Amino acid sequence: MNEKRVRQLNTADYKGGIIVYWMDRDERYRHNHALLYAGAQAKEHNAPLVVVFNLVVDFLSGGMRQFDFKRRGLRELQDTFIKHGIAFTILLTDDSPRDLLHFFQEVQAGMVVTDFSPLRIQRTWKRAVKKELKIPFFEVDAHNIVPVWEVSEKKEFAAYTIRKKIHTQLPEFLVDYPRMPEVKTIRAPKTDWEAIQNVKLDGPDIVDTSSGERAAHNTLRRFIASRLDGYAEKRNDPNEEALSGLSPYLHYGQISPQYVALSVRGANAPLNDREAFLEELIVRRELADNFCYYEPKYDAFEGFHEWARKSLDEHRKDKREYVYTRAQFEKAKTHDNLWNAAQREVVDTGKMHGYMRMYWAKKILEWTESPEDALKIAIYLNDKYELDGRDPNGYVGIAWSIGGVHDRAWNERPIFGKVRYMNANGAKRKFDTEGYIRRFLGEDKFI
Ligand SMILES: Cc1cc2nc3c(=O)[nH]c(=O)nc-3n(C[C@H](O)[C@H](O)[C@H](O)COP(=O)(O)OP(=O)(O)OC[C@H]3O[C@@H](n4cnc5c(N)ncnc54)[C@H](O)[C@@H]3O)c2cc1C
Structure with a gap:
């Protein structure tokens, strides 16, 4: 694990206790740098690992359509964690980290690791958590291939100003993932699935797009097998099924962009198609994170x-x-x-x-x-x-x-x-x- 992906948000020292991964943006088990870092810490300190997800009902005013997609992905994810012997709790909560702080106390956390998002709401939660925590608090960029704070120190003007910065750092960051270490776990508070199933929100009808890590990987496989060849030419034609369809999975962190990039780079498709796709997936997507991270008024x-x-x-x-x-x-x-x-x-x-x-x-x-x-x-x-x-x-x-x-x-x-x-x-x-x-x-x- 490249330590440049990780930064400590406070100065507390580890004095024993459970390692908690507060999962937020990256809702997956596989290829998740934040989980890998938490796992490595658990191994190093011979401490149990537990994962918690703060499920904010109307996150950024999302409605039933978005909540339903997220809920289906989380259901599968919880089973995956159980299968791998790691406790996973979902807290159904409002827009504040109160329940999360209570959870950290309840499990006697000794360290908290979380993933990264450039959006205001998540940064506000992190500030609030940081204020209260007396134990080490780490943030890991598990979403960008080149961590946002490594690629550039400033708001980039355009794709042409960030492209070279990303490409020169790709050999260091676009590499295979380490294995998740074997870790101990604890009996963590149970997820209240009944309450989660009962959530009713307004908004547009739900859609039947499959959700979850498995569906994300199937979507990637199908794209590489049948549509990557021809992507460069057909991607601007809305009547062609030429795009990957990966954006919901990438948005909910159900698949790792780094894994997608490695798979596409190594695929058996023409170079111009692979390059066109990687330009969107890497340069354009990471430019968007750069903008939201360095521009507080990203939506004004x-x-x-x-x-x-x-x-x-x-x-x-x-x-x-x-x-x-x-x-x-x-x-x-x-x-x-x-x-x-x-x-x-x-x-x-x-x-x-x-x-x-x-x-x-x-x-x-x-x-x-x-x-x-x-x-x-x-x-x-x-x-x-x-x-x-x-x-x-x-x-x-x-x-x-x-x-x-x-x-x-x-x-x-x-x-x-x-x-x-x-x-x-x-x-x-x-x-x-x-x-x-x-x-x-x-x-x-x-x-
Ligand atoms: C007005 C407007 C609104 C948009 N809203 C969103 C949004 O809410 N969420 C979202 O993920 N994308 C958004 N995009 C970017 C882009 O249109 C979508 O990412 C893309 O259409 C998703 O489909 P796909 O995954 O099949 O794309 P593919 O062409 O297969 O691309 C693969 C991945 O590359 C990234 N990507 C592709 N195009 C762009 C782009 N222009 N900028 C940044 N990253 C890109 C995405 O992560 C995408 O999933 C928006 C673009 C515009 C112009």
Whole structure:
């Protein structure tokens, strides 16, 4: 285990007691650096290991769709831990670390290890836990291949500024995982599954996308076997099943990006396909974590680059041909069938194709009164309907579309200023837009 992945958040010394892995972002047993680190500590100190998961019911306002997916993954995960002889407890709780602190006391924890997320809410929990803990508290970046604090010390301007920094460090970090050591465990407090099964939340219908570590690995295997070959050419066509479909599994940490990268790198597919995929999985995804980590306003207008803010400001008063309310967007009631089809895709399936996400967000900018309104509506809809929502990739994808984050200035035009514009004709040149509309709105749109 590369120690650069790990940092101690306080200065306490270990004086004996149980090692607790507080699992948060990385909901998996296999290829999990935070679990491996906790396991290594347990081995070194000859102490038992126990894993706890803080299940916040409406985490970042997620609804039943997201909760159900998470719950199904956690159910399988608990069985996996039991099979490997490690106690695993899920605490059903509200948005505060109170129950977690109580758990640490109850099991007489001597050390806490947790995983890493750049999002505000998780950083706030960690600060609160750190304030109370008198035992060593470690954080392990188990999500990024190159740990976020190693790849760069600052907010990167664009993919081209972070790419070289990542690539020069890949030989050190993109390596095989060590084995999980054999560890002792304890009888930990039981998970209240009945309460978890009884949780009812509002929000869109649940979707039948399989959840859990096994489903994540099957999805990866199928992608490599049948779709990686051709990915570079077909990935911008929403009518092709060309993408990996891995984003929900990556978002919930049900599969390790490092393992995915190693599998794709070693796959028997053309080099340009593997490189195109690894650019998205590694550079774009880790750039999103870099942005959220170093930019406290990652989901606000103030987080955009100065050139974009200035340019959008200069176009605030431009006439908007169409202005829609959040409800009209949500119900897919715009004048544009291509946009409506994209909205229906995410409402019905829990996932919008990557190319359409750009078009979708840019049109929200075009059809609202202000960039602030556009940002709020796009984040609200993205987080409400996407299975992979509430993720750094989402905040950054939306900031790229609406605020030019990680992009460059383009030719000036109404409303968008120098932020890149997209229109339906561009989409038509790339793929059969009518076929896409038919799939999600039905034939009647063409009668
Ligand atoms: C407006 C907008 C909103 C978005 N919202 C989200 C979101 O909420 N959650 C989310 O995970 N992604 C989001 N993305 C990024 C991207 O569209 C999705 O990651 C991708 O479509 C997921 O499908 P896939 O796993 O089949 O993609 P694949 O093409 O198979 O990519 C594999 C993985 O690479 C990463 N990746 C791919 N494209 C990007 C990208 N542009 N930026 C960062 N990482 C990328 C993802 O982890 C993805 O799972 C958004 C993009 C935009 C423009």
